[in-house]
Amino acid sequence: xxxxxxxxxxxxxxxxxxxxxxxxxxxxxxxxxxxxxxxxxxxxxxxxxxxxxxxxxxxxxxx
Numbered sequence: 001x002x003x004x005x006x007x008x009x010x011x012x013x014x015x016x017x018x019x020x021x022x023x024x025x026x027x028x029x030x031x032x033x034x035x036x037x038x039x040x041x042x043x044x045x046x047x048x049x050x051x052x053x054x055x056x057x058x059x060x061x062x063x
Contacts, residue, residue: 002032021057
């Protein structure tokens, strides 16, 4: 199970929401099957529909 808080903590050098999206796509491409959003990303550019965008990024499984 991949937790959003884990991705954010491990990628402490991420500076934007887009970088988070890219990281989720990478993790999905590496074989992660399940993803849970347990925190809200605190990036300045986090959009209002952040949950939908992260879910779409993870399920698309693109690198």
